[in-house]
Amino acid sequence: MATGGSEVASDEFSDFHCFICTYKVAVKYCVECQGYCCQSCVDTHSRFPALKSHTLLDPSTGKVKGSSITLPTQRCSINTIKFFDMYCKDHDEVGCITCMALKHRFSKTTKEEVTIKMATGDSEVASDECSDFHCFTCTDKVAVKYCVECQVYCCQSCVDTHLRFPALKSHTLLDPSTGKVEGSSITLPTQRCSIHSIKLVDMYCKDHDEVGCTTCMALNHRSCINVHSIPDDIDTLFSTKDLADINRGLENTTKRFENIELKKEEALVGLNLSRKKADMKIDTEKQELITNLENIARQSKEDLRRKYETAKDEIEKDRQSAKEFKDGFRKLTTEFETSAGNKSQQFVCMNIAKRKIKEGKDSLSDFKCNGEASVSFHVDSGILKFSRDTKIFGRVKSTIGTSHHYTVETVKDMNVKLQDDGTTCDISGSCLIRWNAVIS
Template sequence: MATGGQIDTDILSDEIFDVLCSICRNEGRNTEGEKYCVDCHDYFCVSCVKVHSKVPVLAGHKVLDKSQVKSGTSIGLQRAPAERCDRHSHKHIDMYCKNHDNVGCSTCMAVDHRLCKDTFYIPEFIQNNTYQVESRDIQTKLKEIGKTLEKQADRFKQDKQRLLKRKAEILAFIRKFRQEINDHLDKLEKSSINEIESKVKCLEDKIDDSLKQLQANKSRIRSAYDKLAFTNTNHSEVFVNVKMGEDAANVANKYMEHVKIKSTVEDIEFQPDRTILTQLEQKKTIGTLSEKPLQTADNLFQIKGNQSYNLKVKSDNVSCNIRSACCMEDGTIILVDNNNNKLKRLHSYTYTVTDYCDLPGKPWQVCMINNTQVAVTIPIKKGSSFHFSRKKYENNKQAQN
């Protein structure tokens, strides 16, 4: 019997090794297991079984003496998996559903596999069915999948870098576009200012001209008044000054009447184009943003398979040479057989020739005109000719127009 402490494992038999304390063995000590936990399917030494019993979750487990374990139970006894369930973290993954080839905890089996007939406790299933887990194959598969995921992760990183680069380009374009808008608004502002300056200059010139005329009339009135103010014994000269004064007064009165008639005060007023502001207020952005798929090799069409079909009819003299094809609205496929000078109708499901039309030359191209007509090109020595053919399929008769 082994005792506590270090022992030489090379001399241990398989039976003794299988009943070592699992806790001590995990810590590098080889201590004989005196107790067996039915729920844990593990052996414990006297010291470790006390620790086992103090854990609240394990306190309800059934613990037996090693002597109470049936003979042969210790040999080849499978331990319950230690992996915990992702959905029920307090449970271990110790159940297997053979119907779905899926593992889980007892709660998973009760919820998701309650109708399944073949559910087993994993240690018992492995022991009773001599089940062998091909871990190397799974490791190889996981490694390959891991590489695929890593490559995809690199693609995602590249996509993110490309997206961030594209973002920077778009933001730069937005700022450039905004600058273009600002430049155009600056031009509009400058044009408006120039228009105002020009208008005000015109009005200022008119006022200046009016002031000049007014000043001229004032000068004549002042001069006439001053001449009459001085006493002059020369009656002739007085007479002349009176008449000139009357003339100056009449001219001034006419000017004032003219000014009163045309004395409408001219002013300027600016009305902003509110439509510009309204349009800007209606805009949430200065452009539209959309998503488009990135054209990569994965987006290209791929050939899933191919198959050969016999397109010959009894009257064909040589092998078929299909130069062109078109599809009608009803799904009918029209083929151009260049070698046999024929226009052939192909069934869209069985891909068999159901009808044909003989042509006067070697056809090259065919296209649909409507649901009953097709156009065929037939090269001749002097040029090319077009033949419009209409097939009457209901009676399997041939007709050409």
């Protein structure tokens, strides 16, 4: 497997032995380090942010595990820490991403033809810097350097690891307090690209007044003339006047948004209070509705009681009348039995019984012979339908205060002088015209 022309690339060991731990058998080949790695060195790759995105290949096949894709391993002869992973079809040349950004910006080839395959991928997520200058990896140790490419603080042990791994040797280590390379006045950007997260924002397109990484410049600013490397041209690009203007602009904009934040906080307080009031009103209306329903239910029960008492009295009256007839008939029957042999008395009893039987028959029509009696309740269909159809007590209204902003479309002087005006005067004011425009 080729090691390329990199000045930081190590020689490969035969029989797939680790190029650092020479006595250990290699289990992977690192494209970026251009060397075989044992399991311990593979674990170190997963430990450091700058090594996490390295492509580890099978040492016998040269392929990523589970994939048929092969990746370029040749390093650029100019930018030795980068790979020949870009191709310019217009010039039939291969190069690294920096070569494409600086030398092939005017190529008319489409983006799809320019990008072959980023050897390092775009999967690495930039690590957050640790505060108080503590090592990102060894969190209990004090940091002595800041790595631009890793975007983390490093203790002395991690600095030694940088010197040990070829892919980390070329990293720029800055003083953590000054942000400068030791013994140099040059400062380097530490911001990573939001699109290509493993790239640093170290390029500037003056034509569009945009900063970006080398990949952004190669893909989006190929036709631009004024593309600069920020570290190389920082003296001509940086202006203290611009810095002061930006600081003033940031301060003014910050104050405006602070004011908006305060107003929104006040609006939230008012919104919470209004919600509590609305909740209380709903509870009040609910209680009133419950009270009304209880009154309706009480009136319904009272009506039920009256109907029941009326029916009960009527039944009791009929029952008592029936009992009286029954007792009278039994008494007559007894008298018939006791007057046996006394025809005169039997005749009197017969006459009385005949009259009672007639009275009884006449009274039968006044009795309801059906033995069933009941009272029932049927809900008002209107109330039932209203309760089923009604989803809320009332209408809920939300009001958010907004201010209307007008934009100035044209500015010009208007001559409104009348013929009989003797002097010139200034007129100021505003008026709203028909199509919702303002003249001021």
